Amino acid sequence: MEIKKVGVVGCGLMGGGITEVCARSGYDVVTLEVKQEFLDKGIGSIRTSLERGVKKGRLTEQEKDTIAGRIKGTLNMEDFRDRDLVIEAAIENMVEKKKIFASLDKICPPNTILATNTSCLSILDMAIVTQRPAQVMGLHFFSPVPVMQLVEIVKTLVTSDEVLKAGETFCKSLGKQPVLCKDTPGFLANRLGMAYLVYVFRCYEQGIASKEDIDKAMRLGFNHPMGPLELSDFIGLDTIYYIMVSMYQDLNDPLFAPPVILKKMVTAGQLGRKTGKGFYEYK
Protein backbone atom coordinates (compact mmCIF):
# COMPACT_ATOMS: atom_id res chain seq x y z
CA MET A 1 0.00 0.00 0.00
CA GLU A 2 2.36 2.68 -1.20
CA ILE A 3 1.05 6.22 -0.82
CA LYS A 4 2.20 8.79 -3.37
CA LYS A 5 -0.88 10.78 -4.25
CA VAL A 6 -2.98 12.33 -1.51
CA GLY A 7 -6.38 14.00 -1.56
CA VAL A 8 -7.61 16.32 1.19
CA VAL A 9 -11.28 17.20 1.63
CA GLY A 10 -11.49 20.75 3.01
CA CYS A 11 -8.88 23.49 2.85
CA GLY A 12 -9.68 25.26 6.10
CA LEU A 13 -7.38 25.48 9.10
CA MET A 14 -6.88 21.70 9.41
CA GLY A 15 -7.25 20.65 5.76
CA GLY A 16 -4.95 23.47 4.64
CA GLY A 17 -2.35 22.48 7.23
CA ILE A 18 -2.55 18.81 6.19
CA THR A 19 -2.24 19.83 2.53
CA GLU A 20 0.84 21.90 3.36
CA VAL A 21 2.68 19.22 5.34
CA CYS A 22 1.94 16.61 2.67
CA ALA A 23 3.28 18.86 -0.11
CA ARG A 24 6.33 19.78 1.98
CA SER A 25 7.05 16.05 2.35
CA GLY A 26 6.98 15.48 -1.41
CA TYR A 27 3.41 14.23 -1.93
CA ASP A 28 1.30 15.25 -4.88
CA VAL A 29 -1.83 16.73 -3.21
CA VAL A 30 -5.28 17.55 -4.52
CA THR A 31 -7.30 19.63 -2.07
CA LEU A 32 -11.05 19.97 -2.41
CA GLU A 33 -13.32 22.81 -1.31
CA VAL A 34 -17.00 23.53 -1.84
CA LYS A 35 -16.56 27.14 -3.01
CA GLN A 36 -13.85 28.95 -4.97
CA GLU A 37 -13.54 31.64 -2.28
CA PHE A 38 -12.79 28.99 0.40
CA LEU A 39 -10.23 27.38 -1.90
CA ASP A 40 -8.55 30.74 -2.62
CA LYS A 41 -8.42 31.55 1.07
CA GLY A 42 -7.00 28.11 2.00
CA ILE A 43 -4.36 28.06 -0.74
CA GLY A 44 -3.52 31.70 0.12
CA SER A 45 -2.83 30.70 3.76
CA ILE A 46 -0.57 27.87 2.60
CA ARG A 47 1.38 30.31 0.40
CA THR A 48 1.75 32.73 3.33
CA SER A 49 3.07 29.91 5.51
CA LEU A 50 5.57 28.86 2.82
CA GLU A 51 6.67 32.48 2.39
CA ARG A 52 7.26 32.65 6.16
CA GLY A 53 9.55 29.65 5.70
CA VAL A 54 11.53 31.53 3.05
CA LYS A 55 11.80 34.66 5.25
CA LYS A 56 13.11 32.52 8.10
CA GLY A 57 15.69 30.99 5.75
CA ARG A 58 14.26 27.47 6.04
CA LEU A 59 13.14 27.26 2.43
CA THR A 60 14.62 28.66 -0.75
CA GLU A 61 12.38 30.46 -3.26
CA GLN A 62 12.77 27.46 -5.53
CA GLU A 63 11.77 24.97 -2.81
CA LYS A 64 8.73 27.11 -2.01
CA ASP A 65 7.67 27.03 -5.66
CA THR A 66 8.27 23.28 -5.92
CA ILE A 67 6.12 22.65 -2.83
CA ALA A 68 3.36 24.97 -4.07
CA GLY A 69 3.52 23.22 -7.46
CA ARG A 70 2.62 19.91 -5.80
CA ILE A 71 -0.74 21.31 -4.65
CA LYS A 72 -3.77 21.39 -6.89
CA GLY A 73 -6.98 22.97 -5.64
CA THR A 74 -10.28 21.69 -6.97
CA LEU A 75 -14.03 22.02 -6.55
CA ASN A 76 -14.63 18.63 -8.16
CA MET A 77 -14.34 15.41 -6.16
CA GLU A 78 -13.83 13.47 -9.41
CA ASP A 79 -10.23 14.75 -9.21
CA PHE A 80 -9.66 12.18 -6.44
CA ARG A 81 -10.01 9.31 -8.88
CA ASP A 82 -6.24 8.57 -8.91
CA ARG A 83 -5.53 9.16 -5.19
CA ASP A 84 -3.86 6.53 -2.96
CA LEU A 85 -5.06 8.18 0.25
CA VAL A 86 -7.83 10.72 0.87
CA ILE A 87 -8.00 12.55 4.20
CA GLU A 88 -11.34 14.13 5.01
CA ALA A 89 -11.03 17.35 7.02
CA ALA A 90 -14.44 18.89 6.38
CA ILE A 91 -17.10 20.18 8.77
CA GLU A 92 -17.59 18.18 12.02
CA ASN A 93 -21.05 16.94 11.14
CA MET A 94 -21.81 13.23 10.86
CA VAL A 95 -24.49 13.62 8.19
CA GLU A 96 -22.09 15.60 5.98
CA LYS A 97 -19.20 13.24 6.67
CA LYS A 98 -21.27 10.20 5.72
CA LYS A 99 -22.22 11.90 2.44
CA ILE A 100 -18.55 12.64 1.75
CA PHE A 101 -17.44 9.07 2.51
CA ALA A 102 -20.19 7.60 0.32
CA SER A 103 -19.10 9.86 -2.57
CA LEU A 104 -15.40 9.13 -2.06
CA ASP A 105 -16.16 5.43 -2.10
CA LYS A 106 -17.82 5.76 -5.50
CA ILE A 107 -15.08 7.92 -7.03
CA CYS A 108 -11.84 6.48 -5.63
CA PRO A 109 -10.29 3.22 -6.88
CA PRO A 110 -10.88 0.16 -4.67
CA ASN A 111 -7.36 0.27 -3.20
CA THR A 112 -7.58 3.91 -2.01
CA ILE A 113 -7.36 4.34 1.75
CA LEU A 114 -9.90 6.73 3.24
CA ALA A 115 -9.12 8.64 6.44
CA THR A 116 -10.88 11.25 8.53
CA ASN A 117 -9.38 14.03 10.63
CA THR A 118 -12.46 14.12 12.88
CA SER A 119 -11.63 15.06 16.46
CA CYS A 120 -14.46 13.17 18.15
CA LEU A 121 -16.99 11.51 15.82
CA SER A 122 -17.34 7.75 15.36
CA ILE A 123 -15.13 6.64 12.48
CA LEU A 124 -16.90 3.30 12.22
CA ASP A 125 -20.11 5.17 11.35
CA MET A 126 -18.29 6.76 8.39
CA ALA A 127 -16.60 3.48 7.40
CA ILE A 128 -19.83 1.50 7.10
CA VAL A 129 -21.30 3.78 4.45
CA THR A 130 -18.47 2.61 2.16
CA GLN A 131 -17.83 -0.71 0.46
CA ARG A 132 -14.32 -0.75 2.00
CA PRO A 133 -14.75 -0.36 5.78
CA ALA A 134 -11.44 -2.15 6.48
CA GLN A 135 -9.67 0.64 4.53
CA VAL A 136 -11.03 3.47 6.68
CA MET A 137 -9.15 4.90 9.67
CA GLY A 138 -8.72 8.11 11.61
CA LEU A 139 -5.72 10.35 11.03
CA HIS A 140 -6.22 13.08 13.60
CA PHE A 141 -3.82 16.01 13.28
CA PHE A 142 -3.36 18.85 15.76
CA SER A 143 -3.36 22.60 15.18
CA PRO A 144 -1.21 24.29 13.94
CA VAL A 145 -0.62 21.24 11.74
CA PRO A 146 2.82 22.33 10.44
CA VAL A 147 4.05 22.69 14.04
CA MET A 148 2.37 19.98 16.10
CA GLN A 149 4.14 16.63 16.14
CA LEU A 150 1.24 14.39 17.07
CA VAL A 151 -1.10 12.45 14.80
CA GLU A 152 -3.56 10.00 16.31
CA ILE A 153 -4.06 6.93 14.14
CA VAL A 154 -7.50 5.67 14.99
CA LYS A 155 -8.45 2.05 14.51
CA THR A 156 -12.10 1.09 14.19
CA LEU A 157 -13.34 -2.41 15.00
CA VAL A 158 -12.77 -3.34 11.35
CA THR A 159 -9.71 -1.33 10.17
CA SER A 160 -7.12 -3.73 8.74
CA ASP A 161 -3.60 -3.96 10.18
CA GLU A 162 -2.20 -3.30 6.72
CA VAL A 163 -4.04 0.02 6.54
CA LEU A 164 -2.87 1.02 10.02
CA LYS A 165 0.71 0.20 9.03
CA ALA A 166 0.34 2.34 5.89
CA GLY A 167 -1.02 5.15 8.09
CA GLU A 168 1.95 4.89 10.43
CA THR A 169 4.48 4.93 7.58
CA PHE A 170 2.68 7.91 6.03
CA CYS A 171 2.62 9.94 9.29
CA LYS A 172 6.32 9.26 9.88
CA SER A 173 7.09 10.36 6.32
CA LEU A 174 5.48 13.72 7.23
CA GLY A 175 7.87 14.01 10.18
CA LYS A 176 5.00 13.37 12.62
CA GLN A 177 4.89 11.13 15.69
CA PRO A 178 1.87 8.84 15.56
CA VAL A 179 0.04 7.19 18.44
CA LEU A 180 -2.43 4.36 17.90
CA CYS A 181 -5.80 4.51 19.62
CA LYS A 182 -9.27 3.02 19.51
CA ASP A 183 -12.31 4.57 17.86
CA THR A 184 -13.89 5.80 21.10
CA PRO A 185 -15.32 9.31 21.75
CA GLY A 186 -12.46 11.84 21.81
CA PHE A 187 -9.96 9.08 20.96
CA LEU A 188 -6.95 9.57 23.25
CA ALA A 189 -5.73 13.17 23.25
CA ASN A 190 -9.16 14.84 23.39
CA ARG A 191 -10.33 12.33 26.01
CA LEU A 192 -7.53 13.61 28.23
CA GLY A 193 -7.48 17.21 26.97
CA MET A 194 -11.24 17.81 27.30
CA ALA A 195 -11.27 16.36 30.83
CA TYR A 196 -8.65 19.01 31.64
CA LEU A 197 -10.41 21.90 29.88
CA VAL A 198 -13.83 21.12 31.34
CA TYR A 199 -12.33 21.40 34.80
CA VAL A 200 -10.54 24.64 33.89
CA PHE A 201 -13.86 26.21 32.81
CA ARG A 202 -15.46 25.11 36.09
CA CYS A 203 -12.63 26.68 38.10
CA TYR A 204 -13.07 29.90 36.09
CA GLU A 205 -16.86 29.82 36.58
CA GLN A 206 -16.41 29.37 40.32
CA GLY A 207 -14.06 32.38 40.43
CA ILE A 208 -11.20 30.36 41.91
CA ALA A 209 -8.73 32.65 40.12
CA SER A 210 -8.66 35.21 37.32
CA LYS A 211 -8.32 33.99 33.72
CA GLU A 212 -4.82 35.45 33.61
CA ASP A 213 -3.76 33.58 36.74
CA ILE A 214 -5.34 30.30 35.59
CA ASP A 215 -3.29 30.57 32.40
CA LYS A 216 -0.16 31.68 34.22
CA ALA A 217 -0.41 28.73 36.63
CA MET A 218 -0.43 26.18 33.84
CA ARG A 219 2.17 27.98 31.70
CA LEU A 220 4.66 28.46 34.48
CA GLY A 221 3.74 25.60 36.80
CA PHE A 222 3.41 22.88 34.18
CA ASN A 223 5.42 24.40 31.33
CA HIS A 224 2.49 24.34 28.89
CA PRO A 225 3.17 26.59 25.86
CA MET A 226 -0.24 28.23 26.32
CA GLY A 227 -2.51 28.55 29.33
CA PRO A 228 -5.78 26.57 29.00
CA LEU A 229 -7.99 29.61 28.38
CA GLU A 230 -5.59 31.01 25.76
CA LEU A 231 -5.53 27.53 24.24
CA SER A 232 -9.34 27.37 24.21
CA ASP A 233 -9.51 30.69 22.33
CA PHE A 234 -6.93 29.28 19.92
CA ILE A 235 -8.85 26.03 19.29
CA GLY A 236 -12.22 27.83 19.10
CA LEU A 237 -14.85 27.66 21.84
CA ASP A 238 -17.46 26.32 19.40
CA THR A 239 -15.14 23.43 18.52
CA ILE A 240 -14.53 22.63 22.18
CA TYR A 241 -18.23 22.88 22.97
CA TYR A 242 -19.05 20.56 20.09
CA ILE A 243 -16.44 18.00 21.18
CA MET A 244 -17.64 18.10 24.81
CA VAL A 245 -21.31 17.70 23.85
CA SER A 246 -20.46 14.80 21.57
CA MET A 247 -18.31 13.08 24.23
CA TYR A 248 -20.90 13.70 26.95
CA GLN A 249 -23.64 12.16 24.81
CA ASP A 250 -21.62 9.21 23.53
CA LEU A 251 -19.94 8.29 26.82
CA ASN A 252 -22.89 9.23 29.02
CA ASP A 253 -20.29 10.58 31.46
CA PRO A 254 -21.09 13.78 33.45
CA LEU A 255 -17.34 14.53 33.50
CA PHE A 256 -17.72 15.92 29.96
CA ALA A 257 -20.94 17.92 30.56
CA PRO A 258 -20.10 21.32 28.98
CA PRO A 259 -20.00 24.09 31.60
CA VAL A 260 -22.67 26.79 31.31
CA ILE A 261 -20.08 29.55 30.70
CA LEU A 262 -18.90 27.75 27.58
CA LYS A 263 -22.40 27.38 26.18
CA LYS A 264 -23.19 31.05 26.89
CA MET A 265 -20.01 32.26 25.20
CA VAL A 266 -20.71 30.14 22.13
CA THR A 267 -24.29 31.45 22.00
CA ALA A 268 -22.96 35.02 22.20
CA GLY A 269 -20.58 34.32 19.30
CA GLN A 270 -17.53 34.73 21.52
CA LEU A 271 -15.66 31.87 19.89
CA GLY A 272 -12.05 32.93 20.56
CA ARG A 273 -9.41 34.20 18.15
CA LYS A 274 -11.52 33.63 15.05
CA THR A 275 -14.21 36.11 16.17
CA GLY A 276 -11.85 38.55 17.91
CA LYS A 277 -13.22 37.73 21.36
CA GLY A 278 -13.28 34.71 23.61
CA PHE A 279 -11.78 34.63 27.08
CA TYR A 280 -9.48 37.36 25.74
CA GLU A 281 -9.80 40.04 23.06
CA TYR A 282 -7.86 39.94 19.79
CA LYS A 283 -7.22 42.67 17.26
Ligand code: CAA
Ligand atom coordinates in the same frame (compact mmCIF):
# COMPACT_ATOMS: atom_id res chain seq x y z
N1 CAA B 1 1.37 27.64 11.03
C1 CAA B 1 2.65 27.34 10.84
N2 CAA B 1 3.63 27.61 11.75
C2 CAA B 1 3.24 28.24 12.86
C3 CAA B 1 1.92 28.61 13.11
C4 CAA B 1 0.95 28.28 12.13
N3 CAA B 1 -0.35 28.57 12.28
N4 CAA B 1 1.86 29.21 14.33
C5 CAA B 1 3.11 29.23 14.81
N5 CAA B 1 3.94 28.63 13.93
C6 CAA B 1 5.37 28.41 14.09
C7 CAA B 1 6.14 29.70 14.02
O1 CAA B 1 6.48 30.02 12.69
C8 CAA B 1 7.35 29.39 14.88
O2 CAA B 1 8.28 28.64 14.12
P1 CAA B 1 9.87 28.70 14.45
O3 CAA B 1 10.02 28.47 15.92
O4 CAA B 1 10.40 27.57 13.64
O5 CAA B 1 10.30 30.04 14.03
C9 CAA B 1 6.81 28.43 15.94
O6 CAA B 1 5.59 27.87 15.42
C10 CAA B 1 6.52 29.16 17.22
O7 CAA B 1 5.64 30.22 16.92
P2 CAA B 1 5.65 31.63 17.61
O8 CAA B 1 7.03 31.97 18.08
O9 CAA B 1 4.96 32.61 16.72
O10 CAA B 1 4.68 31.48 18.83
P3 CAA B 1 4.75 30.52 20.05
O11 CAA B 1 6.13 30.15 20.44
O12 CAA B 1 3.85 31.14 21.02
O13 CAA B 1 4.07 29.16 19.51
C11 CAA B 1 2.26 27.76 19.15
C12 CAA B 1 2.79 29.16 18.98
C13 CAA B 1 3.05 26.77 18.31
C14 CAA B 1 0.81 27.80 18.66
C15 CAA B 1 2.37 27.34 20.68
O14 CAA B 1 1.81 28.34 21.48
C16 CAA B 1 1.70 26.05 21.00
O15 CAA B 1 2.25 24.98 20.78
N6 CAA B 1 0.47 26.12 21.56
C17 CAA B 1 -0.30 24.94 21.88
C18 CAA B 1 -0.98 24.44 20.65
C19 CAA B 1 -1.84 23.23 20.93
O16 CAA B 1 -1.95 22.75 22.04
N7 CAA B 1 -2.48 22.71 19.88
C20 CAA B 1 -3.38 21.62 19.99
C21 CAA B 1 -4.79 22.13 19.94
S1 CAA B 1 -5.94 20.80 20.12
C22 CAA B 1 -6.18 20.22 18.56
O17 CAA B 1 -5.73 20.73 17.58
C23 CAA B 1 -6.97 18.97 18.43
C24 CAA B 1 -8.42 19.02 18.52
O18 CAA B 1 -9.04 18.07 18.13
C25 CAA B 1 -9.14 20.16 19.11
